[in-house]
Amino acid sequence: MKILVIQQKMIGDVLTSSILFEVLRAKYPNAQLDYLVNSHTLPVIENNPYIDNFILFTKEEENSKLELLKFAKKLKPKKYDVLIDVYSKLSSNIITLFSGTKTKISYHKSYSTFIYTHNIKRLQKTDSKSSLAIANRLQLLKPLGIEVTSAKPKIYLNEAEITTSKQFLKDxxxxxxxPLYMISVLGSGTNKTYPFKFMAKVIDTIALKTKGQILFNYIPNQEAQAKVIYNLCQPETQKQIFFNVFGKNLREFLAITKYCDALIGNEGGAVNMAKALDIKTFSIFSPWISKDTWSLFEDDKTQVSVHLKDYKAELYMNKAEKDMKKEALELYEEFSPEFFEEKLIDFLKQTVQR
Structure with a gap:
């Protein structure tokens, strides 16, 4: 049997959808399990022992309809028996349509039901602590007779990466x-980034309450933005920040984070990766992102998150979080760190217990 799973776009999505492979491998130990992802997300799933092949979707194919069609047609000769489209957007609809696969599974959408043999309706709530993002992905396995209610994403670092990272930190x-803290200072976009002035106050609290060492998660082309946040921090806080100690690529970031006591900051891919490394997290949700969907494995102790809706529910009366996307920047201004300062301090107390 040959099975293809499609999950394009963001790193956090690709990591989360990788849970399907361990479950599929348990059901079909001899199957060929392939994963179609955007090329830039490959590092987060490298070394996953349950995935046989990676099929990479490039920027050229993403930005050109002609290249997308060429890409889709190349899949048909691979003769997959099962295709699971987790992404469920236009590009993956087209890829599925040209795949020639007999069993095609995705989420129910009125405009694409004719493409798939199984259209699964998303759950609106779940009793599972793993979150809706996990629960809905596992729903896609039901047509294969697989009934699983929880699974956790994992990241696989090799010994060389772990050893090199430790030496790098020592050097x-x-x-x-x-204590050592990784700060997710920047989100994947402006509407997913906690205001710089507020983030600086959060970092000041971390420095004051823990006397720990602080690292910033950013890539080289984000250095100027990260520096703005650094400059907004108190002088005493700046002494605890190792600004130039950062991972220059995703695998380096993962290996460094492995040695941190916690990752704190903007909810997103970095938080999901830290959780997959079994690192404690305290995440600040964007006002328009659903906490119910993405608060993976939270227990309000080692995995904690905060959302504006927790403190100003009246702003969301008769509205879903996604309806607030256009108002994200204004809503962020309402989300003062004073709202969750006590919760952050309680979280920090457990991280200093060594």
Missing amino acids: NHIDFDK
């Missing part, structure tokens, strides 16, 4: 006897 004067 940059990180003291492993003191």
